[in-house]
Amino acid sequence: MLSAVNAQGEYAVLAGPEAKQLAIRLKAIPHFCPQCRGPVLVKAGNINIPHFAHVSSSCNSFSEPESPRHLAGKADLFQWISKTAKASMEARLPEGRQRPDILTGNIAVEFQCSTISAALFKGRTENYTKRGITPFWIYGGKPIERKGKYIKLTSFQRLFLRYRFPLGFYLLSYCPELKGFTIYEQIIPVTPTLCTAERRFIHIKNMSFPPDAVIKGKHSFSLNDFFDEKRKWLDRQLYFQNNCQHPFFKEIYAAGRNPYLLPEQIGLPVRSSMAIRSHPAEWQFYVWAEWPKRSAAETVRRRIKLGHVKEQPLPLASGRTAEMAANEYETLLQMMGNIRSTDSTSMVDKLHNEASFIQKFGETVVNRLIF
Ligand SMILES: [Zn+2]
Structure with a gap:
């Protein structure tokens, strides 16, 4: 303390x-x-x-x-906020045991370094909101892992995601060693683990409080890369998992289909994809299987309940839900109109079909992701 x-x-x-x-x-x-x-x-x-x-x-x-890291970060953030606003360190709230790292006005700053459960994170967030206090969580854990041009977000890191137009999903982290913030913005999942993101580092001296949303230029999301990563994801699933047990593959094989040759519109990125931790190919496959008996939102909720689809809790972006992702997908399908919905006949055929899909609908899909 x-x-x-x-x-x-x-x-x-x-x-x-x-x-x-x-x-x-x-x-x-x-x-x-x-x-x-x-x-x-x-x-x-x-x-x-x-x-x-x-x-x-x-x-x-x-x-x-x-941890030394938590203490150092808290001291830095306190100094930072105190430059422009009145702040109390480790403030005591009128009731209850919850004690924010720093309280300034009705903003509670939490510099979270150690991993806590989604339930605890959500509970603390709700506790603040209930009292009319806005929690301002800053990620302080281990650096966000990079893999090639992508970032890998853990379940814990995903709890810090916020959504704001026109940044899309973003995450704010602070590093006491570098004395600066790293902002990841326009975060779009490519597979259940990999995401594309724009990354900026801002020294604490150059950062305003509360931070401004900076509008960046066009993002670099590529549907072509997304399709490539989908193939690699399928490779990994089929190599590492006993795929007969996986309901997604079980249903595909039961229907005599090949997971690599499904129509291109099964497994597309949508704006709220982040709210679902399963690959879009999985939940969108179920949507197709149950259409028109059930709406996309009904299917997704039902499959979450059955344990076939995994939901991602987003306590700081609670407006972005699995149902919303499902609705966005439905709208996207309507926008694309009548398109081929039969499987490709071979990998060569599949690559050809993907290329013509990207040419025809690539812009529609990508432009609806954030902006
Ligand atoms: Zn004490």
Whole structure:
């Protein structure tokens, strides 16, 4: 923790360039936890940044030990916000145990480094919203993995995704070592693990609070690459998994079809694809199989319940739902009008059909992704 009170109830916050000198001065004065009133010690060593630590660990407001990264990030973010707004470190909310890292106005800043469950993330978010406080989550975990021209987002990292026009899905992360933010924007899933994204680094000195949405130029999404990645995804599924058990492949084989030769319109990217963790080929295949008996949204919800399709919780973009993705897909199909819906006869035929699909509908599909 970076804040504590003395016997007179005066607050001390260890952040900023003078934090170390302050910490050394405060060492001789007894300090207490603002929450549990238990005694705390000043720690001002050479490894971690100066901070306070409970003498005994019976406090349930602070989960200690906090990682050096969390402490450093919190100190930086506090300094950053304090330049333009009034901020309280580790603020105490009128009721309940939830204690934001930093509170400024009705914004609760949470610099989250350690992985927490989707349920806990969602619970904390709702707790703030209920009180009229806007949670501002900043990702502080391990760097986002890059794979070629794509990024790989873990389930935990996906919880931080927000949606805003015209950025599309975006994610804000802060790195205390680099003293800067990395913004990933226009994030579009290509497979259940890979996404395309535009990436920007902004030094904390050059970032405003609250951050502005910067409108970027055209994104570089390619439907051709998307189709290639779909093929590779199929390769991996069929190689690593016992595909007879997988309901998607089971249904395809039962119908005497080949997963590589399905019509191009089964497995297209749509704006809210992020809300579904399964590949679009899977859930769109089910949509086709059940059409017109069920609407796309009904099919997707039913398949989620059956465990055939995996939903991605998006607590910070709750307007973007699996049903919305299904509806977008339905609209896209309507826009494309009557198109061939028979399978290709061979891989050569398939590649040819894909090329003519991209030529005819590529722009329609890609232009509807974000803008
Ligand atoms: Zn305490």
